[in-house]
Amino acid sequence: MRGTLSDTLFREPEGVGSGALWLVLAAGVFGYAAFLASRGGSGQAFLVMLGGALSCFGLAESLPTRYRWPAGVLRVLGVIGGIGAIFVAL
Numbered sequence: 001m002r003g004t005l006s007d008t009l010f011r012e013p014e015g016v017g018s019g020a021l022w023l024v025l026a027a028g029v030f031g032y033a034a035f036l037a038s039r040g041g042s043g044q045a046f047l048v049m050l051g052g053a054l055s056c057f058g059l060a061e062s063l064p065t066r067y068r069w070p071a072g073v074l075r076v077l078g079v080i081g082g083i084g085a086i087f088v089a090l
Contacts, residue, residue, distance in 0.1 A: 010072035012065045019062030026054035046089045053081030 013019070033047035056078035060071040 009075050010068050012068055013063045013071045014061045016062055019058045019060070022054050022058030022061060026051045026058055029054060046085050049081055049085035049088055053078045053085060056081060 029047055029051035033044040033051065036047070037044050056074045060074035060078065063071050063074075
């Protein structure tokens with residue numbers, strides 16, 4: 001189990017193409033949260049945490065291939081942010 005988890009989280013980044021997709025998704029989520037805030041809505045904490053998690057994934061995939069360890073740390077932070085967003089939504 002530990003080997004599988006380590007191989008999954010600390011693998012080489014996939015490249016700028018995959019990272020750009022995650023970052024565009026994050027920008028969309030942040031933009032939607034800003035739109036809701038400008039309209040006087042509430043409950044943007046979930047969207048901000050989700051956008052932060054997507055940003056971590058995007059940055060992790062955008063790193064050069066030799067940065068496996070920092071990419072893994074960013075992936076772990078993205079997972080923690082995603083789990084935190086779920087708890088905020090509940």
